[in-house]
Amino acid sequence: MTVKVGYIQYDVRRDRELNYEVVRRYLERSEFEIAVLPELSFCGYLFKSKHELLRAAEPVPGGVSTERMREFSKRYGCAIIFGVAELDGEDVYNTAVVVSGGKYVGKYRKIHLSTLEKQLFKRGTDNCIFYVGGIKVGVQICFDLWFPEISREQITMGAELLCVLANFGGETTYIISQTRAIENLTPLVLCNRIGSERIAGIDADFLGRSTIIDKSGKRSSVAGEGRELSCVCEVSPAGERSNVICGDFMAEISLHICCCKK
Numbered sequence: 001m002t003v004k005v006g007y008i009q010y011d012v013r014r015d016r017e018l019n020y021e022v023v024r025r026y027l028e029r030s031e032f033e034i035a036v037l038p039e040l041s042f043c044g045y046l047f048k049s050k051h052e053l054l055r056a057a058e059p060v061p062g063g064v065s066t067e068r069m070r071e072f073s074k075r076y077g078c079a080i081i082f083g084v085a086e087l088d089g090e091d092v093y094n095t096a097v098v099v100s101g102g103k104y105v106g107k108y109r110k111i112h113l114s115t116l117e118k119q120l121f122k123r124g125t126d127n128c129i130f131y132v133g134g135i136k137v138g139v140q141i142c143f144d145l146w147f148p149e150i151s152r153e154q155i156t157m158g159a160e161l162l163c164v165l166a167n168f169g170g171e172t173t174y175i176i177s178q179t180r181a182i183e184n185l186t187p188l189v190l191c192n193r194i195g196s197e198r199i200a201g202i203d204a205d206f207l208g209r210s211t212i213i214d215k216s217g218k219r220s221s222v223a224g225e226g227r228e229l230s231c232v233c234e235v236s237p238a239g240e241r242s243n244v245i246c247g248d249f250m251a252e253i254s255l256h257i258c259c260c261k262k
Helices: 016-029 050-056 064-075 142-146 148-156 172-184 249-261
Strands: 003-009 034-036 079-088 091-100 103-109 129-132 135-141 161-166 188-192 194-199 202-207 211-213 219-222 229-235
Touching: 003 016, 003 161, 003 188, 003 211, 016 034, 016 064, 016 079, 034 161, 034 188, 050 079, 050 091, 064 079, 064 091, 064 103, 079 103, 079 135, 079 161, 091 129, 091 135, 103 129, 103 135, 135 142, 135 148, 142 148, 142 161, 142 172, 148 172, 148 249, 161 172, 172 188, 172 211, 211 229, 219 229
Parallel strands: 003 034, 034 079, 135 161, 161 188
Antiparallel strands: 003 229, 079 091, 091 103, 129 135, 188 211, 194 202, 211 219
């Protein structure tokens, strides 16, 4: 079994309709089964204050972005994993939303926040996986990838594919992505944005270099820096996790789970 998964790498503007149109254009021209978008896909990343962020936030489900992506997923017959600033009462979460075939599937709230994000967003608390396109998918957001426990917990839940939404400027997250695929024998899709944002005291230049990695760690695709583009690859979801070194990785992983519970 293979699944057509990929990313849409673009400059996230402070104009939802413009961002929606970019996504629609790439969905129309490519045959995605699962499309991954950048972190905070439609609102941008840098905010001067919580008050400014609240104006960009929206509920999930039911918000305008979730409804628009739900419509796109039905029109183009695919699943879409995208990021929003999620409004929940007086709190805002950095959230990844999953829609598929015209239906809302669920959401994941970013657990590991940067120092800047802690001033604006509330931390998520629940790791989870989603059944998407016939496979089980683990979803993470950028800095989450730096913590191997997130990925490991997701594969013990049954994840066969890892999808990561990101906004990064240096290469560290890009490098770590390959390690996460290798150590879990699980394919991984990383979608990073391009473009620049500025607020007082902070200049952010986003790298791009979105990538698709197979379960052996081979990069099937690497997007150029600063280029708007999409890519779709046929990926084999992780099944039996074994290689020439070990016939049953999950049995070895279970040793650490047992130790942690003691």
